[in-house]
Amino acid sequence: MATGARTPLPLACVALAVAVLYPDGTIDRMGPVPVQPPAPVLLLVPLLLATGCSLAHIPWPSAVVVLNRRVLTARLGSYVVWLGVALLVAVLGGALASVDLTSGVIRNVLWLSGVAMATGALAGPAYTWIPVLVLGCGGLLATPSSMPWSWHGLLFHHVATSGQMIAAVTVCVLGTGIAVTDPVGRGYLPRVRRRSRR
Amino acid sequence: MATETSAPERVERRLAGRRGSSRWPVVVAFFWRYGALPWAAAIVAGVELAVMAQRGMQWRGDLVWTIDWLPVSFMIVGPVVAGLAAVDVARLAGATEHLSRRPVGRTPSFAVLISYVVVVGATHLAVLATGLVISRPPVGDPFAWLAVLCQILMLVLFVALGTAVGRFVNVVLAGVVAAFAALALVYTAGSPSGRVMPLEFGGATIPRVGYAYAPGYLTAQAGVLILLVVALLVLRPIEGRRARRVLRRDAAVATVLAIAAIAVPLAVPGSRLQAVDARPTWCGAVQTVPTCFYPQHARVAPAFQEQLWVLIDVARDQGYEGLVPGRVAESSRTLLAQDIDEGSGAFYVMPEHLQGAVPTLWEVASGVVQPVHCEQVRGEAPPSDRYWRDLDAVIATWVELAEPGAAEKMGYFGSLLTPSEAAEIVQGFRTCTYQHF
Numbered sequence: 001m002a003t004g005a006r007t008p009l010p011l012a013c014v015a016l017a018v019a020v021l022y023p024d025g026t027i028d029r030m031g032p033v034p035v036q037p038p039a040p041v042l043l044l045v046p047l048l049l050a051t052g053c054s055l056a057h058i059p060w061p062s063a064v065v066v067l068n069r070r071v072l073t074a075r076l077g078s079y080v081v082w083l084g085v086a087l088l089v090a091v092l093g094g095a096l097a098s099v100d101l102t103s104g105v106i107r108n109v110l111w112l113s114g115v116a117m118a119t120g121a122l123a124g125p126a127y128t129w130i131p132v133l134v135l136g137c138g139g140l141l142a143t144p145s146s147m148p149w150s151w152h153g154l155l156f157h158h159v160a161t162s163g164q165m166i167a168a169v170t171v172c173v174l175g176t177g178i179a180v181t182d183p184v185g186r187g188y189l190p191r192v193r194r195r196s197r198r
Numbered sequence: 199m200a201t202e203t204s205a206p207e208r209v210e211r212r213l214a215g216r217r218g219s220s221r222w223p224v225v226v227a228f229f230w231r232y233g234a235l236p237w238a239a240a241i242v243a244g245v246e247l248a249v250m251a252q253r254g255m256q257w258r259g260d261l262v263w264t265i266d267w268l269p270v271s272f273m274i275v276g277p278v279v280a281g282l283a284a285v286d287v288a289r290l291a292g293a294t295e296h297l298s299r300r301p302v303g304r305t306p307s308f309a310v311l312i313s314y315v316v317v318v319g320a321t322h323l324a325v326l327a328t329g330l331v332i333s334r335p336p337v338g339d340p341f342a343w344l345a346v347l348c349q350i351l352m353l354v355l356f357v358a359l360g361t362a363v364g365r366f367v368n369v370v371l372a373g374v375v376a377a378f379a380a381l382a383l384v385y386t387a388g389s390p391s392g393r394v395m396p397l398e399f400g401g402a403t404i405p406r407v408g409y410a411y412a413p414g415y416l417t418a419q420a421g422v423l424i425l426l427v428v429a430l431l432v433l434r435p436i437e438g439r440r441a442r443r444v445l446r447r448d449a450a451v452a453t454v455l456a457i458a459a460i461a462v463p464l465a466v467p468g469s470r471l472q473a474v475d476a477r478p479t480w481c482g483a484v485q486t487v488p489t490c491f492y493p494q495h496a497r498v499a500p501a502f503q504e505q506l507w508v509l510i511d512v513a514r515d516q517g518y519e520g521l522v523p524g525r526v527a528e529s530s531r532t533l534l535a536q537d538i539d540e541g542s543g544a545f546y547v548m549p550e551h552l553q554g555a556v557p558t559l560w561e562v563a564s565g566v567v568q569p570v571h572c573e574q575v576r577g578e579a580p581p582s583d584r585y586w587r588d589l590d591a592v593i594a595t596w597v598e599l600a601e602p603g604a605a606e607k608m609g610y611f612g613s614l615l616t617p618s619e620a621a622e623i624v625q626g627f628r629t630c631t632y633q634h635f
Contacts (some may be wrong), residue, residue: 004370008373009369011371025370027385029389030273030384030385030388030574031272031273031385031387031388031389031397031398031399031401032385032389032390032398032399032400033270033273033401033403034403035596047378048378051374055370055371055374056218058370075484120527121365125370126288126369126370126372127285128374129281129373129374129377130241130278130281130282130373131379133277133278133377133381134241134245134274134275134278135275137273137274137381138245138274139273140273141249141252141270141271143252143253172552175214
């Protein structure tokens with residue numbers, strides 16, 4: 001069954017290349033705007049990884065599908081495989097970095113993928129990058145804060161607190177659930193979808 | 199269903215009988231109805247308004263800062279607009295391979311470009327106008343319009359990048375690729391260096407008083423942006439996504455334009471802002487001591503004047519007449535108050551004050567006393583420890599007169615000076631004849 005599971009491959013490759021080539025890189029300026037404190041590149045790689053995870057299962061070209069356990073398993077399998085790939089890249093990048101960033105990168109991958117996967121199911125795979133990008137770059141502009149629940153803290157704190165990790169895992173699980181159950185069914189023809197619900 | 203006309207038929211009917219430029223409103227309306235234009239407008243407006251409201255709207259009153267602060271949002275707006283344009287081109291113009299060899303101005307992706315430029319440009323200008331109304335800048339700049347034009351051209355560049363990506367990439371990946379390409383473009387082509395950078399939009403985080411726009415730089419920047427936009431427009435696949443190769447002629451034109459866009463900055467060095475001889479002309483007096491501020495900072499001047507009033511009042515009451523300056527004026531980043539009049543003290547209006555923080559007595563006293571105009575302080579070698587101790591002693595003494603216990607709160611535990619000691623040190627600072635620099 002065509003699931004489009006190869007779609008995230010280019011994004012995952014670029015993310016892997018950046019993580020391996022610049023594990024200690026920091027961004028201290030985005031264009032003319034200074035970023036203080038400098039943001040580690042590794043904490044921004046999850047933007048690409050999360051978008052990739054959300055593209056793991058594309059309904060097209062099989063626009064007619066009967067909703068059964070096999071389909072749900074296939075969807076779950078695609079998302080889980082690519083989440084695993086994303087977490088592997090995160091761990092690899094964290095291992096190569098000289099600063100301890102691993103838990104931060106994993107936290108970012110988890111909650112950003114959750115948001116992206118939910119967006120993909122609700123708005124369509126073509127738009128999953130929007131919330132990821134707005135949240136990620138908005139974090140660069142947000143006021144730096146030491147609070148773990150601030151916008152800046154959820155993205156750029158090097159070490160994830162247990163509360164942040166629990167929240168990230170929850171968001172990821174919820175996002176995967178929405179993506180697997182696909183309540184809106186944007187990729188499928190409406191008449192076929194209604195008939196299959198009987 | 200038979201009597202209902204389809205969307206393309208309705209558009210066709212409205213386009214029939216219209217010629218030339220009167221077709222464009224119909225085209226924009228089509229992409230507003232069937233594309234992601236409303237979302238683009240909503241996201242652009244939301245992000246730009248949020249950025250305007252950040253940091254206590256510290257840009258109020260300063261025209262250059264108001265215009266330079268808004269494009270800080272371009273690091274989000276640019277990628278979003280590029281990505282949405284790419285998705286729209288890939289989605290709506292995807293089945294139009296037969297049109298891809300028409301003149302550029304007659305292709306579907308050009309229609310997407312125009313629609314996005316009109317809507318996103320209008321949104322950006324509306325937010326900027328709102329900012330200018332809130333800011334009410336008292337001092338103008340003759341080339342502010344050129345800076346705004348460059349901002350619009352940057353938005354055109356983002357949209358052009360998006361439509362270029364949308365012509366070559368499938369709809370699922372088009373948005374991501376265009377968005378991250380735009381982000382990478384902002385990162386690389388926006389860092390200020392000594393040359394004309396296409397995406398250097400200012401992004402001011404400190405006051406711009408004392409600076410004005412450099413028209414030569416802005417004109418060169420506009421030229422580079424136009425060259426890059428045309429280069430991106432010319433890159434078209436031979437037959438849509440079936441044959442993604444680009445004609446050799448198109449590739450050559452795009453290469454030449456890109457080289458020109460890179461060569462212009464190398465040949466024209468310069469910086470975006472030039473220092474001007476702006477003087478603080480918003481003047482008043484505090485206890486017969488004249489005070490002058492820049493008109494752009496008139497809204498925070500009363501807070502400084504109040505603290506100065508307390509300091510002068512207490513100095514005169516307690517016999518420390520030697521501390522009181524003859525005049526206090528605001529220093530900008532290009533002109534020190536003491537360079538206009540050597541004996542005067544200085545106000546330093548920092549971004550925190552413009553964000554709403556009240557200046558402390560220590561800050562105001564420090565500005566009045568510190569001799570930043572003396573060569574010995576400005577030079578390569580740092581001043582001696584004795585200088586710092588004496589400076590702290592003078593400021594601490596003065597602040598302690600106004601607010602007992604304040605000196606210790608600021609970390610000063612030494613002894614306080616007598617009126618004659620303080621007067622001697624301050625006189626030495628003011629005339630740069632202090633013995634122990």
